[in-house]
Amino acid sequence: MISFHYLINKIKDVKIKDYFSVFPMITALILKPFYRERYQGTWLICEEPYEARDNGYHFFRYMCERQPQQKCYYAVKKESVDAKKVQKIGLTVEYGSIQHWLAYFLCAYNISSQKGGKPNPAMCAFMEMNGVFKPRNVFLQHGITKDMAEWLFADKCNFYFFITAAIPEHNMIKDYYGYKDGVARLTGFPRYDSLIPNQTNQNQILIMPTWRNWFNLKSKGSQEVKTPFGCSEYLKKWMELLNSKELDYLIINHNLKVVFFLHRNMQRYIEAFQGVNEKIVIASWKDYDIQELLLTSKLMITDYSSVFFDMVYMKKPVIFYQFDEEEYRKYQYQQGWFDYHSNAFGTSYSASEEVIEALSHEIENGYKVSERYLNEYSHIFAYSDRRNSRRIYELLDKEKSDM
DSSP states (O other), rough: OOOHHHHHHHHHSSSGGGGHHHHHHHHHHHHGGGGHHHHHOOEEESSSOOOOOSSSHHHEEEEEEEEOSEEEEEEEEESSHHHHHHTSEEEEEESSSSHHHHHHHHHHEEEESSOOOOHHHHHHHHHTTTTOOOOOEEEEOOOOOOOOOOOGGGOOOOOOOEEEEEEHHHHHHHHSSSTTTTSSOOOOOOGGOOTTTOOOEEEEEEOOOOOOOOTTTTTTTTTOSSGGGOOOOOHHHHHHHHTHHHHHHHHHTTTOOEEOOOOGGGGGGGGTTTTTTEEEEOOOTTTOHHHHHHHHHHHHHHHTTOOOHHHHHOOEEEEEEEETHHHHHHTTTTEEEEOTOOSSSSEEESSSHHHHHHHHHHHHTOOOOOHHHHHHHHHOSSSOSSSSHHHHHHHHHHHHHHH
């Protein structure tokens, strides 16, 4: 029995704006008996409210094309640039709407690449973690978990299945994240089914730094810094790299196309990068699909973004530019199973000059990876057969049959 005092303490996590979701939620509960035929037993899939580009989208596409006997819905905002793309594939519901709540309450599985992939993350988390409602949440993830991400620990999540793509990642989550046996499942990511090794003719370099929680996302325990983004080391160091004469030389002499893509959580600061070398593309998330950029790039420069594993999956080289590692470990994520300073996939540098020198070497070497790289690859990925979505479907279908 949950005490009143306990509920009051827990409900503090719910923000005022979240209470507006109470109305569509209550409406859905009232209408629930009338919509059982439509949503009962369906699989509800989503990502961020305005996106359909990651593991959720790729799994939804697989289900609609390969397993049409299983009814699925995809939740997306109707004004999203991706909405029409999804609507051409299969059934959709408006993200956060009464229909989304109905599907959430009646579906067999709530499947998302995001922990908060629900009609209202705060309200749903409150209900789930306090035993009010227990849906079968399937967490597809949006990147390989390589660090100790406490917000994904079992005491903070209600996952029926936690999908993993790397062997050491799977072992870390299974052994240290506090989940019961059978929750973590090593199947591979749906989006990996579309990644083809070494199949690009474009001379393209992708520069893709990750986010910093001290600039946003206060709900994840960010440590606010007094320095505004415009005066931050983050901006200074990336501008230093992008505007370096040495990089400009490589672009001209090797006919490079360089694309700079800020993490989705940092896209609000994209205007701060408009003063970079005009030969470099500053990519907006609305105009560029990360999957396409990965496929068409020969090399990636990043700091700590786990998306570098997508490049590794395709056996492409990576360079790490890590000028603020101490702060990152202190304020964002503690190190998990992956060591940036002892791996075969890429070397870590703290100075932009070293990054450019490493890039020059990779170009001269024809972007070839080493034997050590290929050997370590086999210890990271259990699957490279483009059957990841199928394994997830078979897992969920078997579990459904056993219920």
